[in-house]
Amino acid sequence: MSRPENQMPAELFYNEDEAKKYTSCSRIIDIQSQMAERALELLNLQEDNCILLDIGCGSGLSGEMISEEGHFWIGMDISRPMLEVAVEREVEGDLYEFDMGQGFSFRAGVFDGAISISALQWLCVAAKKSHNPFKRLLAFFQSLYTSLRTGARAVLQFYPENKDQLEMITNAAMKASFAGSLIVDYPHSAKAKKMYLVLTAGDPGGSYNIVTTTGREREEEDVGNEEEKVAVLKSSSKNIRKIGYERKGKPKVKSREWIEKKKERQKRQGKEVRPTSKYTGRTRSGPHF
Amino acid sequence: MRLLSHNLLMCNVKGCSENNYPLRILVQKSKIIEAELNPDFLRKLVTKLDWKGLHTTLISLDFHKFPEQLAEDDWKNEEFLKELHNVLMQTHIIEGKLVCPNCQREYPIVNGIPNMILKDSELK
Secondary structure, eight states, X not given: OOOGGGTSOHHHHSOHHHHHHHHHOHHHHHHHHHHHHHHHHHHTOOXXXXXXXEETOTTSHHHHHHHHTTOEEEEEESOHHHHHHHHHTTOSSEEEEOOGGGOOOBOTTOEEEEEEESOGGGGGSOSSTTOOHHHHHHHHHHHHHHHEEEEEEEEEEEOOSSHHHHHHHHHHHHHTTOEEEEEEESTTOTTTXXXXXXXXXXXXXXXXXXXXXXXOOSOHHHHTTSEEEOOOOTTSOOOEEETTSOBTTBOOTTXXXXXXXXXXXXXXXXXXXXXXXXXXXXXXXXXXX | XXXXXXXXXXXXXXXXXXXXXXXXXXXEEEEEOOOOOOHHHHHHGGGTOOHHHHHHHHHHTTOOOSOSSOOGGGGGOHHHHHHHHIIIIIEEEEXXXXXXXXXXXXXXXXXXXXXXXXXXXXXX
């Protein structure tokens, strides 16, 4: 199966049918949620009540994880059908239709951080004759750099097709004055391997390298009861997590407890919520993806 | 689109760099959606908001309750925070247009989502 970005432009690929998968397919939801969680962990925000940018926010899956951490977010995406799904799901962030390869226009220094889940690789492929991938990547990174507060971080999860794409991305980031590292989780598993570009909008001047570091090393299922260390950035604190333990003391996404907590939150916001019953969070019969 | 994110937004046209915010809002449909008041979050906004721009926008939308200049005491005033919360976090522009005060470029707002995508001819 060929990669999506080699098939057609993002705004055509993420049509209404594709967008529906992001509400109904639990596998997709699971993977995206986990990556968003991991990105927020790597963002390592030291304060509450931040304003974050979600790049390629799509149907709002990653944005919901940001809301759960208590921050405000602004999401941007090129696909209107995906953004419409986010509106339907009543996500808490503000949504904007932008083509990130054109650059984007928020005032300087307004974001305390940024995340991106599975979006950046779309810039590596020219969807139109007029597209120069490196120029588009550069325009994106320059806008991102400007809109981040000094010292703020961006964590971008993406799927590079090959080493050339990876190099093009890191070169564009460095040209835009970013410093940082590339974290690779599960580097030995072709299926589980995930890459996160962790960038800091720091002081300009000087030369920067983007260093590759191994993040998580083993599949969670293999580890059993051992403690697992999470990759550490130079100055950030260590996060040690027990396997099988809930995410930072929170219930597992989509579990009954999680659903009940979400209902509580929505009730507090004054939204209409269906009453909880024995059917809440029940595993549905039917095809399991 | 909330007025909070609108206050952070500028015109996206390349080369349009002066007097390119706040974008004028032409409202066709707006909605109040209640949200929990978070005073800590609002107070943190003092460094992010462009108050002059926000005040101009609020006047244009007929919200006259806000001072042209902010005093430190305002941020401790519960009434002020309540009103600010209402305009920044609870007021959503659902249908309308954003217009750049400099180049007059229009960005449509449909279903609460502004379309900021530029045509190829607008990219230098």
